Amino acid sequence: MLNDIVTGSVFFGAFLTVGSYSLALALKKRFGHPIFNPMLIAVLLTVGFLLLFRIPYQTYYEGARYISYLVTPATVSLAIPLYEQLEALKKNYKAILAGIVTGVMSSLLSVLALALIFGLDHKEYVTFLPKSVTSAIGMGISAELGGYSAITVVVIILTGIIGNLFAQPVLRFFKITDPVAVGVALGSSSHAVGTAKAMEIGPVEGAMSSLSITVSGLLTVAGAMIFRNFI
Amino acid sequence: MKYLKQFLIIIAVSFLGEVLHYFIPLPVPASIYGMILLFAGLASGLIPLAAVRETGMFLVEIMLVTILPLMAGLIDTWEIVKDSWLKYLAITFITTFIVMVAVGKVVQLTMKKSAGKEEGDA
Incomplete structure:
Protein backbone atom coordinates (compact mmCIF):
# COMPACT_ATOMS: atom_id res chain seq x y z
CA MET A 1 0.00 0.00 0.00
CA LEU A 70 19.91 22.08 -6.68
CA VAL A 71 23.44 20.78 -6.13
CA THR A 72 24.82 23.01 -8.91
CA PRO A 73 23.36 26.33 -7.69
CA ALA A 74 24.32 25.32 -4.13
CA THR A 75 27.93 24.71 -5.16
CA VAL A 76 27.95 27.95 -7.15
CA SER A 77 26.75 29.76 -4.02
CA LEU A 78 29.81 28.56 -2.08
CA ALA A 79 31.47 31.58 -3.70
CA ILE A 80 29.49 33.79 -1.28
CA PRO A 81 30.96 32.54 2.05
CA LEU A 82 34.32 32.41 0.28
CA TYR A 83 34.03 36.06 -0.76
CA GLU A 84 33.06 37.00 2.79
CA GLN A 85 36.38 35.55 3.97
CA LEU A 86 38.42 37.37 1.33
CA GLU A 87 40.66 38.92 3.99
CA ALA A 88 41.63 35.55 5.47
CA LEU A 89 42.20 34.29 1.93
CA LYS A 90 44.51 37.18 1.00
CA LYS A 91 46.40 37.01 4.26
CA ASN A 92 47.15 33.29 4.00
CA TYR A 93 47.22 32.69 0.25
CA LYS A 94 50.71 31.15 0.31
CA ALA A 95 49.83 28.61 2.98
CA ILE A 96 46.46 27.85 1.32
CA LEU A 97 48.05 27.29 -2.08
CA ALA A 98 50.83 25.15 -0.58
CA GLY A 99 48.16 23.09 1.18
CA ILE A 100 46.03 22.56 -1.92
CA VAL A 101 49.03 21.53 -4.04
CA THR A 102 50.07 19.15 -1.25
CA GLY A 103 46.55 17.74 -1.23
CA VAL A 104 46.48 17.02 -4.96
CA MET A 105 49.99 15.51 -4.97
CA SER A 106 49.50 13.42 -1.82
CA SER A 107 46.17 12.11 -3.15
CA LEU A 108 47.64 11.04 -6.50
CA LEU A 109 50.84 9.65 -4.92
CA SER A 110 49.05 7.71 -2.17
CA VAL A 111 46.67 6.17 -4.74
CA LEU A 112 49.70 5.20 -6.83
CA ALA A 113 51.51 3.67 -3.83
CA LEU A 114 48.46 1.73 -2.62
CA ALA A 115 47.64 0.59 -6.15
CA LEU A 116 51.14 -0.93 -6.32
CA ILE A 117 50.80 -2.49 -2.84
CA PHE A 118 47.35 -3.97 -3.55
CA GLY A 119 48.25 -4.91 -7.12
CA LEU A 120 45.51 -2.94 -8.91
CA ASP A 121 45.45 -3.14 -12.70
CA HIS A 122 45.48 0.01 -14.86
CA LYS A 123 41.69 0.24 -15.07
CA GLU A 124 41.26 0.02 -11.30
CA TYR A 125 44.14 2.43 -10.70
CA VAL A 126 42.65 5.21 -12.85
CA THR A 127 39.30 4.57 -11.17
CA PHE A 128 40.86 5.69 -7.88
CA LEU A 129 43.05 8.55 -9.16
CA PRO A 130 40.36 11.26 -8.90
CA LYS A 131 38.95 10.00 -5.57
CA SER A 132 39.51 13.21 -3.57
CA VAL A 133 37.70 15.64 -5.85
CA THR A 134 34.02 16.46 -6.15
CA SER A 135 32.03 13.67 -7.83
CA ALA A 136 31.18 15.49 -11.07
CA ILE A 137 34.87 16.17 -11.76
CA GLY A 138 36.02 12.76 -10.55
CA MET A 139 33.49 10.88 -12.67
CA GLY A 140 34.56 12.85 -15.72
CA ILE A 141 38.26 12.18 -15.13
CA SER A 142 37.63 8.49 -14.52
CA ALA A 143 35.61 8.14 -17.73
CA GLU A 144 38.22 10.12 -19.65
CA LEU A 145 41.01 7.82 -18.44
CA GLY A 146 39.01 4.66 -19.07
CA GLY A 147 38.26 3.76 -15.43
CA TYR A 148 35.09 2.27 -13.91
CA SER A 149 33.30 5.59 -13.40
CA ALA A 150 30.45 3.96 -11.39
CA ILE A 151 33.02 2.72 -8.85
CA THR A 152 34.71 6.13 -8.87
CA VAL A 153 31.43 7.68 -7.74
CA VAL A 154 31.10 5.15 -4.91
CA VAL A 155 34.68 5.78 -3.80
CA ILE A 156 34.23 9.57 -3.95
CA ILE A 157 31.06 9.46 -1.87
CA LEU A 158 32.74 7.18 0.64
CA THR A 159 35.74 9.52 0.77
CA GLY A 160 33.40 12.39 1.57
CA ILE A 161 31.68 10.42 4.32
CA ILE A 162 35.02 9.37 5.86
CA GLY A 163 36.24 12.97 5.81
CA ASN A 164 33.01 14.29 7.28
CA LEU A 165 32.96 11.67 10.05
CA PHE A 166 36.60 11.47 11.09
CA ALA A 167 38.12 14.88 10.27
CA GLN A 168 37.66 16.40 13.72
CA PRO A 169 39.25 13.60 15.81
CA VAL A 170 42.02 12.96 13.25
CA LEU A 171 42.95 16.63 12.86
CA ARG A 172 42.86 17.15 16.61
CA PHE A 173 45.12 14.12 17.11
CA PHE A 174 47.70 15.61 14.74
CA LYS A 175 47.35 19.03 16.43
CA ILE A 176 45.92 20.67 13.31
CA THR A 177 43.73 23.34 14.89
CA ASP A 178 44.12 26.51 12.85
CA PRO A 179 40.78 27.29 11.09
CA VAL A 180 42.48 27.89 7.73
CA ALA A 181 44.40 24.59 7.98
CA VAL A 182 41.28 22.66 9.03
CA GLY A 183 39.28 24.12 6.12
CA VAL A 184 41.87 23.40 3.43
CA ALA A 185 42.43 19.90 4.84
CA LEU A 186 38.69 19.11 4.70
CA GLY A 187 38.10 20.51 1.21
CA SER A 188 41.23 18.90 -0.25
CA SER A 189 40.64 15.47 1.25
CA SER A 190 36.88 15.14 1.06
CA HIS A 191 35.36 17.70 -1.35
CA ALA A 192 31.77 19.00 -0.85
CA VAL A 193 30.78 16.49 1.85
CA GLY A 194 33.86 17.52 3.84
CA THR A 195 32.97 21.15 3.15
CA ALA A 196 29.57 20.63 4.75
CA LYS A 197 31.46 19.60 7.92
CA ALA A 198 33.77 22.61 7.56
CA MET A 199 30.70 24.90 7.37
CA GLU A 200 29.43 23.30 10.57
CA ILE A 201 32.74 24.02 12.34
CA GLY A 202 33.01 27.69 11.32
CA PRO A 203 32.88 30.33 8.56
CA VAL A 204 36.65 30.47 7.91
CA GLU A 205 36.85 26.67 7.76
CA GLY A 206 33.88 26.56 5.37
CA ALA A 207 35.28 29.23 3.04
CA MET A 208 38.73 27.64 2.85
CA SER A 209 37.19 24.26 2.21
CA SER A 210 35.06 25.67 -0.65
CA LEU A 211 38.12 27.23 -2.24
CA SER A 212 40.03 23.95 -1.96
CA ILE A 213 37.31 22.01 -3.82
CA THR A 214 37.62 24.28 -6.85
CA VAL A 215 41.39 24.67 -7.02
CA SER A 216 42.20 21.04 -6.22
CA GLY A 217 39.53 19.88 -8.68
CA LEU A 218 41.17 21.85 -11.48
CA LEU A 219 44.70 20.74 -10.52
CA THR A 220 43.58 17.10 -10.31
CA VAL A 221 42.31 17.25 -13.90
CA ALA A 222 45.88 18.08 -14.97
CA GLY A 223 47.60 15.81 -12.42
CA ALA A 224 45.55 12.72 -13.29
CA MET A 225 46.50 13.08 -16.97
CA ILE A 226 50.16 12.70 -15.95
CA PHE A 227 49.66 10.01 -13.30
CA ARG A 228 47.63 7.81 -15.68
CA ASN A 229 50.92 6.75 -17.28
CA PHE A 230 52.44 5.28 -14.12
CA ILE A 231 50.59 1.94 -13.94
CA MET B 1 11.40 40.90 -5.58
CA LYS B 2 14.64 40.64 -3.60
CA TYR B 3 14.69 36.84 -3.40
CA LEU B 4 13.53 36.47 -6.99
CA LYS B 5 16.41 38.65 -8.21
CA GLN B 6 18.93 36.76 -6.08
CA PHE B 7 17.63 33.45 -7.36
CA LEU B 8 17.75 34.75 -10.91
CA ILE B 9 21.43 35.72 -10.60
CA ILE B 10 22.43 32.36 -9.08
CA ILE B 11 20.53 30.38 -11.72
CA ALA B 12 21.96 32.59 -14.47
CA VAL B 13 25.50 32.00 -13.20
CA SER B 14 24.79 28.25 -13.01
CA PHE B 15 23.66 28.38 -16.63
CA LEU B 16 26.78 30.33 -17.65
CA GLY B 17 28.77 27.56 -15.95
CA GLU B 18 27.03 25.05 -18.19
CA VAL B 19 27.85 27.15 -21.24
CA LEU B 20 31.54 27.13 -20.27
CA HIS B 21 31.35 23.39 -19.65
CA TYR B 22 29.99 23.01 -23.17
CA PHE B 23 32.81 24.97 -24.78
CA ILE B 24 35.80 23.87 -22.65
CA PRO B 25 36.74 20.24 -23.35
CA LEU B 26 37.71 19.36 -19.75
CA PRO B 27 35.95 17.07 -17.23
CA VAL B 28 35.11 20.10 -15.07
CA PRO B 29 31.45 20.45 -14.11
CA ALA B 30 29.29 23.54 -14.57
CA SER B 31 29.15 24.05 -10.80
CA ILE B 32 32.90 24.66 -10.55
CA TYR B 33 32.89 27.17 -13.44
CA GLY B 34 29.84 28.81 -11.87
CA MET B 35 31.55 29.13 -8.50
CA ILE B 36 34.58 30.77 -10.13
CA LEU B 37 32.29 33.12 -12.10
CA LEU B 38 30.28 34.14 -9.04
CA PHE B 39 33.45 34.70 -7.02
CA ALA B 40 34.92 36.81 -9.84
CA GLY B 41 31.66 38.77 -10.04
CA LEU B 42 31.69 39.47 -6.30
CA ALA B 43 35.40 40.30 -6.13
CA SER B 44 35.21 42.66 -9.11
CA GLY B 45 32.14 44.42 -7.74
CA LEU B 46 30.09 43.46 -10.81
CA ILE B 47 27.73 41.50 -8.55
CA PRO B 48 27.15 43.22 -5.18
CA LEU B 49 27.05 40.83 -2.22
CA ALA B 50 23.53 42.03 -1.34
CA ALA B 51 22.31 40.89 -4.78
CA VAL B 52 22.88 37.20 -3.96
CA ARG B 53 23.50 36.78 -0.24
CA GLU B 54 20.30 35.45 1.40
CA THR B 55 19.26 33.07 -1.36
CA GLY B 56 22.85 31.91 -1.79
CA MET B 57 23.27 31.22 1.90
CA PHE B 58 19.99 29.27 1.90
CA LEU B 59 21.37 27.09 -0.91
CA VAL B 60 24.65 26.62 0.98
CA GLU B 61 22.68 25.61 4.08
CA ILE B 62 20.87 22.87 2.13
CA MET B 63 23.94 21.75 0.19
CA LEU B 64 24.24 18.51 2.14
CA VAL B 65 20.54 17.81 1.46
CA THR B 66 21.21 18.08 -2.26
CA ILE B 67 23.97 15.44 -2.02
CA LEU B 68 21.99 13.13 0.28
CA PRO B 69 20.08 11.26 -2.48
CA LEU B 70 23.40 10.31 -4.07
CA MET B 71 24.76 9.03 -0.74
CA ALA B 72 21.64 6.98 -0.10
CA GLY B 73 22.38 5.41 -3.50
CA LEU B 74 25.25 3.54 -1.82
CA ILE B 75 22.70 0.84 -0.86
CA ASP B 76 22.46 -0.14 -4.52
CA THR B 77 26.21 -0.38 -5.20
CA TRP B 78 27.03 -3.73 -3.60
CA GLU B 79 26.78 -5.53 -6.95
CA ILE B 80 29.57 -3.51 -8.56
CA VAL B 81 32.07 -3.63 -5.68
CA LYS B 82 31.41 -7.00 -4.03
CA ASP B 83 34.48 -8.74 -5.52
CA SER B 84 37.08 -6.31 -4.18
CA TRP B 85 35.26 -4.30 -1.51
CA LEU B 86 37.80 -4.78 1.27
CA LYS B 87 40.71 -3.67 -0.90
CA TYR B 88 38.71 -0.67 -2.16
CA LEU B 89 37.63 0.28 1.35
CA ALA B 90 41.22 0.11 2.66
CA ILE B 91 42.57 2.29 -0.16
CA THR B 92 39.78 4.83 0.33
CA PHE B 93 40.31 5.11 4.08
CA ILE B 94 44.11 5.29 3.98
CA THR B 95 44.38 7.87 1.18
CA THR B 96 41.73 10.12 2.75
CA PHE B 97 43.62 10.23 6.05
CA ILE B 98 47.01 10.77 4.38
CA VAL B 99 45.68 13.74 2.36
CA MET B 100 43.86 15.29 5.31
CA VAL B 101 46.86 15.20 7.64
CA ALA B 102 49.45 16.17 5.00
CA VAL B 103 47.41 19.20 3.93
CA GLY B 104 46.65 20.34 7.48
CA LYS B 105 50.30 20.08 8.51
CA VAL B 106 51.63 21.89 5.43
CA VAL B 107 49.13 24.77 5.80
CA GLN B 108 49.89 25.17 9.48
CA LEU B 109 53.68 25.04 9.04
CA THR B 110 53.63 27.49 6.12
CA MET B 111 51.50 29.91 8.13
CA LYS B 112 53.85 29.68 11.09
CA LYS B 113 56.85 30.27 8.86
CA SER B 114 55.41 33.37 7.16
CA ALA B 115 54.18 34.71 10.52
CA GLY B 116 57.72 34.32 11.87
CA LYS B 117 59.12 36.17 8.86
CA GLU B 118 56.73 39.08 9.35
CA GLU B 119 57.82 39.42 12.96
CA GLY B 120 61.45 39.32 11.81
CA ASP B 121 60.79 42.11 9.30
CA ALA B 122 59.24 44.35 11.94
Missing part, protein backbone atom coordinates in the same frame (compact mmCIF):
# COMPACT_ATOMS: atom_id res chain seq x y z
CA LEU A 2 2.72 2.49 1.02
CA ASN A 3 4.68 1.40 -2.00
CA ASP A 4 1.69 2.20 -4.26
CA ILE A 5 1.34 5.67 -2.84
CA VAL A 6 5.05 6.30 -2.98
CA THR A 7 5.49 5.05 -6.55
CA GLY A 8 4.39 7.89 -8.76
CA SER A 9 4.78 10.44 -6.02
CA VAL A 10 7.09 13.33 -6.80
CA PHE A 11 7.34 14.67 -3.28
CA PHE A 12 7.92 11.51 -1.26
CA GLY A 13 11.64 11.35 -2.12
CA ALA A 14 12.10 15.05 -1.49
CA PHE A 15 10.18 14.86 1.79
CA LEU A 16 12.17 11.87 3.05
CA THR A 17 15.44 13.62 2.17
CA VAL A 18 14.67 17.00 3.74
CA GLY A 19 12.89 15.32 6.67
CA SER A 20 15.83 13.01 7.45
CA TYR A 21 18.31 15.86 7.39
CA SER A 22 16.14 18.15 9.52
CA LEU A 23 15.63 15.39 12.08
CA ALA A 24 19.37 14.68 12.07
CA LEU A 25 20.14 18.36 12.72
CA ALA A 26 17.55 18.49 15.52
CA LEU A 27 19.14 15.43 17.16
CA LYS A 28 22.57 17.03 16.89
CA LYS A 29 21.23 20.21 18.50
CA ARG A 30 19.45 18.31 21.27
CA PHE A 31 22.31 15.99 22.25
CA GLY A 32 25.38 17.81 20.93
CA HIS A 33 27.53 14.67 20.99
CA PRO A 34 29.74 14.24 17.89
CA ILE A 35 28.28 10.76 17.32
CA PHE A 36 25.18 12.61 16.05
CA ASN A 37 26.91 13.52 12.81
CA PRO A 38 24.05 15.13 10.83
CA MET A 39 25.12 13.64 7.50
CA LEU A 40 25.54 10.11 8.83
CA ILE A 41 22.24 10.17 10.74
CA ALA A 42 20.43 11.62 7.71
CA VAL A 43 21.78 8.89 5.41
CA LEU A 44 20.94 6.17 7.94
CA LEU A 45 17.40 7.53 8.42
CA THR A 46 16.79 7.70 4.66
CA VAL A 47 18.27 4.28 3.90
CA GLY A 48 16.64 2.73 6.99
CA PHE A 49 13.23 3.98 5.93
CA LEU A 50 13.65 2.62 2.40
CA LEU A 51 14.77 -0.79 3.66
CA LEU A 52 12.10 -0.99 6.37
CA PHE A 53 9.25 -0.34 3.96
CA ARG A 54 10.92 -2.17 1.08
CA ILE A 55 10.88 0.89 -1.15
CA PRO A 56 13.30 0.52 -4.09
CA TYR A 57 16.00 3.18 -4.35
CA GLN A 58 14.79 4.01 -7.88
CA THR A 59 11.33 4.88 -6.56
CA TYR A 60 12.84 7.15 -3.94
CA TYR A 61 15.18 8.76 -6.47
CA GLU A 62 12.28 9.64 -8.81
CA GLY A 63 11.39 12.42 -6.38
CA ALA A 64 14.73 12.98 -4.68
CA ARG A 65 16.42 13.91 -7.94
CA TYR A 66 14.59 17.24 -7.89
CA ILE A 67 16.44 18.00 -4.67
CA SER A 68 19.72 16.86 -6.24
CA TYR A 69 19.02 19.26 -9.07
